[in-house]
Amino acid sequence: MxxxxxxxxxxxxxxxxxxxxxxxxxxxxxxxxxxxxxxxxxxxxxxxxxxxxxxxxxxxxxxxxxxxxxxxxxxxxxxxxxxxxxxxxxxxxxxxESRLDNIVFRMGFASSRRQARQLVNHGHVLVNGRRVNKPSFNLRVGDIVEIKEKSRSVLPIKEAAEAAKERTAYPWVEVDYETFRGTYLRYPVTEEVEIxxxxxxxxxxxxx
The missing domain is CATH 1.10.1050.10 (Ribosomal protein S4/S9, N-terminal domain)
Structure with a gap:
């Protein structure tokens, strides 16, 4: 890869x-x-x-x-x-925007897309309850992304989630930081992404 x-x-x-x-x-x-x-x-x-x-x-x-x-x-x-x-x-x-590493970043489980890619590669991320270790995995609207239970105590993940709580959430994802779980609600529009x-x-x- x-x-x-x-x-x-x-x-x-x-x-x-x-x-x-x-x-x-x-x-x-x-x-x-x-x-x-x-x-x-x-x-x-x-x-x-x-x-x-x-x-x-x-x-x-x-x-x-x-x-x-x-x-x-x-x-x-x-x-x-x-x-x-x-x-x-x-x-x-x-x-x-539908890449798994990007959504992990958008949800606040990683401080950068680079870190999100590493988390996915190392098997810390589940999609609809199943482990996915392919950062380019394309998500569909309604998919649930979560951090594996054993990985929730990993320091970089905890720090990223704590920092994300203080920021305004992206409107196309919904996140529960208590359970380290989020839902891909919809595709964002171009104006929201601010490329x-x-x-x-x-x-x-x-x-x-």
Whole structure:
């Protein structure tokens, strides 16, 4: 299973804004985007105007990095979205948001999607009462996600859940932090997800 294993803070610096890939660290003064708000590399501080293609490419990279997917898998998601009977950008967003690792993060059982992916890989997560260890597992509306009973005392899970209690819950999921169980209520709309790029630019990039 392919995944990015390099330094994630460099990804935020490359895009020029926070992608919130390291959980609570991204909200602290230790965040690399706060300490060094320039692109990595020898010429990171230099600026240049992007072409239309360059802006489309950056939009695609941002979405891939937010959700933690690589090119081949992202391309498959795009091709699946094309076959849906709805606007392609909306369909793509729904596919990405329905990934199990993303829902575990949205429910507050992990402080980042990266941590959520690790929890799923290690078998800490149940879907409808059955263990699922595939982070890209696609959830359906009404599915119940919970942390395995023996795993509820794991410190990172407890800390993430405690922090999530203080935040406003995402309206498309319902969570009970006493039982470490949540329900995927509905697909979110694009405005609720607040993806920091125009999805239409990604569609135009792949349509060339």
């Amino acid at each position: 392919a995944r990015y294993t390099g330094p994630v803070c460099k990804l935020c610096r490359r895009e020029g804004f926070k992608l919130y890939l390291k959980g609570e660290r991204c909200f602290s003064p230790r965040c690399s985007q706060v300490k060094r708000p320039v692109a990595p590399g020898q010429h990171g501080a230099s600026t240049r105007k992007l072409t239309q293609y360059g802006m489309q490419l950056r939009s695609k990279q941002v979405v891939k990095r937010i959700y933690g997917v690589l090119e081949r898998q992202f391309r498959r998601y795009f091709e699946a979205a094309l076959k849906k009977n709805e606007e392609t950008g909306t369909a793509l967003m729904k596919i990405l 920091p790029v125009d999805l239409q630019s990604i569609i135009e990039l792949y349509s060339k």
